Amino acid sequence: MLRMILLIVLVVFSGSACFAENLALKRPYTFSHPPNYGGCTDAGDATDLTDGVYNGSVWSNKGTVGWVSGAQSKSIEIDLGQICSIDELAFESGADTRSQVTFPLAVMVFLSDDGKTYSYAGDLINESINQEKHAIHTFRLEGLADQARFVRLQTISGGYYVFVDEIEVLGAKTKGLTPKTRDLTQDAIKQSAKDRIPRLRQKNSSLTFLGLAESRLAEEDGKHKAAVSQARAALKRLRTEIMARSEAEKVNFRRGAPFTKLDSRISQEMGEYLAATGRSGLLVRSANPWAPLLPFDWDASAIASRPLMMMRNEWGELAFNLTNATSDPMELSITVADLQAGTIRVPSTSINLREAKFVEAYGFRLRADALMPLEGQLNIPAGMTKQLWLTLDSRGLNPGKYKGTISLAGSEVSATKIFTFTITPVAMPKQPTLNVTNFSYMHWPIAKADPKGVAKDLREHYANAQQVISPYLPYFEADAEGNFTKPMDFSKMDEYMELLPETRLWILWTGFDWDHRKMHPKEGDARRTKVFTRWLKDVIAHMKEKGYGYEDFAFTWIDEPSQKNMREIVKPSSELLRRIDPQAQIWMTISVDNTADSLAEFEGLIDIWCPNESKLGWDFWQNKRTWFYGSSSEKGRSPTGHYRYKLWQAFKHGCVGNGFWVYTDSSDLWDDYAGTPTYSVVYDSPDGVVSSKRWEAYRAGVEDYELCKMLKDAIVAAKTAGKGDTAEIKATQEALDKWVNQVLNKRNDPTVAEQAHRAFLEHLVVLAASE
Structure with missing residues (x-):
């Protein structure tokens, strides 16, 4: 008897969720813009979205509907046939930024009883989903408690494509519903959607930033449980605020992340966490300049190659990751002392200091990419890691080993780091052959x-x-x-x-x-x-x-x-x-x-x-x-x-x-x-x-190419002179073959090209000495 009562209670309190009908199944719909992605467009597009068949939103599958380029805003409107009670919507889409495919920036839902006046119901894109690998996801807009006959989905592309496999409208065919007065005409919907884009964009951007913070805390879970628990609770409260955002902020994207005030509060909570773990206020680590970096990579210590070795007349790159482990923004003054080459002092004018700004690529992917010149000052938001980038210009520098010192000073923190690099007698051609x-x-x-x-x-x-x-x-x-x-x-x-x-x-x-x-x-x-x-x-x-x-x-x-x-x-x-x-x-x-x-x-x-x-x-x-x-x-x-x-x-x-x-x-x-x-x-x-x-990486690649060619030419010259069987030439040929294959076979390894660059220089120095 108690079991029967419990079942009745569960049905009463969850009835619509358990027994909601897919009202869109087999229902007709119209497009504002006809689908135009060649890989999946066909006559079936007229029925694919409500046929009840899920095929994974794969853009090469004819059961998927897709658009490429064109207008950023496109609509799909479903006619349910009668006014129904609406509880929930589902929208399945696919993404993989390796193929330049992203989820929509937004899918705004507008409801109407008569197809003439509409009201805004919400945005289906309300989660942070990793788009950097193949992902199929069903986005849901729940708890609507509304009614409609016509359901319009206004999609806003988040890049070049929009793909959708299936749309469901969950609810019930309730009898006796009468039309409601709504505030938007058909013509007004497009402007209403356009006005909402900045706010929805900031919402989804902040959700991604929040997701990075949450992922970073997950990695710390076994180390500082109490501090992690407190930080998670704070981030959960911020998630509620992000979802309730009512207005968009004016954002200067040249500043880099964090972009909004809510983003800054996320980083502040991460700073509070770092301070609670007893870390030093300023963490400074040498870094591989080519390795990926995210805002909360506090312990990022991607292995750099051995000390930098350069040709004359080329550029070289060094980096330091700086973490603000406090709950307040940190302003640092940065100075580079003159270089030392043995007993000789060399002006530091050959070193350009830059900050690697976090920019947002479509698909809400943060990248430490823009290299903004620094004028002696660097601001680090609370809880975040920023990268200090050094570009070394070897033009005008003589061959030799160089030592440099970089000094960082804030109101309550300071640090000094030493860096070294070598310039070989091998010279980059003034005019590359490429x-x-x-x-x-x-x-x-x-x-x-x-x-x-x-x-x-x-x-x-x-x-x-x-x-x-x-x-x-x-x-x-x-x-x-x-x-x-x-x-x-x-x-x-x-x-x-x-x-x-x-x-x-x-x-x-x-x-x-x-x-x-x-x-x-x-x-x-x-x-x-x-x-x-x-x-x-x-x-x-x-x-x-x-x-x-x-x-x-x-x-x-x-x-x-x-x-x-x-x-x-x-x-x-x-x-x-x-x-x-x-x-x-x-x-x-x-x-x-x-x-x-x-x-x-x-x-x-x-x-x-x-x-x-x-x-x-x-x-x-x-x-x-x-x-x-x-x-x-x-x-x-x-x-x-x-x-x-x-x-x-x-x-x-x-x-x-x-x-x-x-x-x-x-x-x-x-x-x-x-x-x-x-x-x-x-x-x-x-x-x-x-x-x-x-x-900068492309330029480094041109210099790599010239090194490869110099090695190849040296091998050919030796063979022409009858010296192709020497140990040095054999070793050089083996190194050339080995490193070319390694770089091409390990393209996702950010260290291998720099290792090859150094190895080639070492061989050219040996060959020059043996002549």
Whole structure:
């Protein structure tokens, strides 16, 4: 009898949760924007979301519905057929930032009885889920206690894609419900959703920051149970405040994390915890500058390679992790004493101090990435770790062993750290042999704001190949027969090129992608051939007049041409140029549906091939001047595993050039949620260009490439001289093979490339001594 009473009580108090019906099952819905992701879009999209079948939100599965790019805000509206009692909504989605896929930034729910007026019910994205690996998750909005016939889900993309597998509306078909008066018209919903985005974005960002704190406490659980318990209780209270946030704060993302007042309170609680554990107020640790770092990595001691060893004329990197183990913000003054090289004192001007700012990549991923120059002061929020980054410029320094001292001082704390590095007699070439392009167009906002700073930054990162995009190339005026009626004006092109005077190779992109000039050859159109012939002759003549030789420039007709465009645009354009001037060069990116077999018919028509990295390794590239390029270079990518890695790929595959999309762009460089996420490797500031760990890692990779080439050349020279069987040459060949394979096979290891760099230098020093 007691058991029966208990069962009745459970049903009464949990009735709707236990017996709630999926009211959306088999119900129709409409889209504001038709699904457009090719991997899963099909006719089934019209029923997939309410068919009751869960397939895991995999974007290659036709049961998933997906969108790519386009409007940030898109809606799905379900018609339940009658006014029903609504208790809960469920929304299943997938994410994996390795594939640039994230959960939506927000999924706002609006309810209506008549399809004319609506009210806001809440946001389905209310949890912090790790998006850095493949994740399928069902988000839930519970406890609604409302009614509706029409359920609108306003999705806000959190990156490039939105994917959803199934939507459930849980409740009951209650009889006798009458329509309610609601405050939003259909037209007002979009603006209402837009107004809520900053607050919801800050909510989900703070939940992620809170999650990092909670994860860090979990690691401490066995050490300081009482302090951990107290900190967890405080964080739980903060979670309630985060979920109840009613207004968005104005955030300056250049300051780095913590972004909001609630974030600062999270770090303060972590500072309270650290103080309770008896740690020193300021913790200072030497760190591997390339290792990942999170705000609460207090004990981060990622193994750095052996003491830094450098070539002359290259840059080197050192780092210290500084933790504020108090409950108050900490202001530190930082000074670097002059370097000591034996008994010789060297000014510290060759050392640049920077703070690695925590930025937020889409998918709410925090990265210590932006390298903000320091002017002697560093602020560390309570409970957080920040990284002090040292860039060493060996230009002008003599070979030798150097010792430096860095001093940190606050109101109640101080510390002194010694660092050492060695500069070998081996010299980085003043002009690297590798061709480097990062599509650093000078019309982007940061380049317009600071053209000299951008030019200097590009030069110091070895970017020696640049594009002149179509709008800056000269336009012609011609009559109906194709005769030019006036000389072309090259002033816009010349002014553009003058911004980057140290460019080694200019790539002139004619923009046949859009055919604005109506001049690429087409069969049966004599006028096009005539104007293109004249245009090419005049451009080549102008380049010669400016002092450029044939090796200093190349034409490219279209970006990433398909097989069809290769036949219809690239081939006739290249054949015409060959007839006009066979010495003029052609540079082409190769991507999409091109294969080794399809490219065979273009032998002899392309001088410099630049395939996408996915097409490396083909036999077709043998004995050709081959570069390669990649994209997807957003701020969440690993500095060493993505950027530095590219240059080791280049050496492995015998490439003589490399590029990636992109140096900078027109997106907000600090805030990935302000619109389309940025691919930029630099940030803007009132004082000019701010570098990143990713950009510094790419530069280190170029220096790695040159070291690899120096070793290879030394081995070839020795063999040519009949000395290939010496122990030194055999050891050098073994080291070259070993480290190239290790770097490529351990791309996620942030230490291996630096270890290889040092090993190669040691071999080159030995070889130089044996000559």
